[in-house]
Amino acid sequence: xxxxxxxxxxxxxxxxxxxxxxxxxxxxxxxxxxxxxxxxxxxxxxxxxxxxxxxxxxxxxxxxxxxxxxxxxxxxxxxxxxxxxxxxxxxxxxxxxxxxxxxxxxxxxxxxxxxxxxxxxxxx
Numbered sequence: 001x002x003x004x005x006x007x008x009x010x011x012x013x014x015x016x017x018x019x020x021x022x023x024x025x026x027x028x029x030x031x032x033x034x035x036x037x038x039x040x041x042x043x044x045x046x047x048x049x050x051x052x053x054x055x056x057x058x059x060x061x062x063x064x065x066x067x068x069x070x071x072x073x074x075x076x077x078x079x080x081x082x083x084x085x086x087x088x089x090x091x092x093x094x095x096x097x098x099x100x101x102x103x104x105x106x107x108x109x110x111x112x113x114x115x116x117x118x119x120x121x122x123x124x
Contacts, residue, residue, distance in 0.1 A: 005040035006053030008032045013075065018043075073123040081114050089114050096124050 009016055009027035016027045021039045032053030035043065043050040081089065089110040093099045097117045101110065 003037040004034040005037045006032045006055045007035050007040050007043050008051050008053035009049065010051050011049040074118060077118050077123040078115060081111055081118065084111070086110055093117060097121060
């Protein structure tokens with residue numbers, strides 16, 4: 001058996017299941033899980049997502065239940081909305097949800113409205 005290393009997930013999502021490195025470890029934001037040492041080295045190259053954890057409170061790495069792809073797609077769409085400009089937000093609202101916004105709303109207002117559409121109708 002290979003050596004396990006504690007890794008703490010510090011990414012933006014409240015929960016995250018690793019698919020990039022094939023561990024399928026279910027991380028909870030701020031908590032530590034034990035992962036293979038070779039994989040841990042690769043994970044630590046992304047300090048915005050992972051940092052060294054403390055072994056004492058670490059949960060053993062377990063395979064989680066399959067991720068609901070619909071929930072994953074919806075979260076990915078929310079992440080995209082957070083970096084879009086005004087024109088892209090208006091275009092997305094029209095193309096996906098056939099919604100136009102009157103006046104000249106701010107970018108923050110448009111983000112809130114488009115996010116609300118995603119929450120209401122899903123990632124179409």
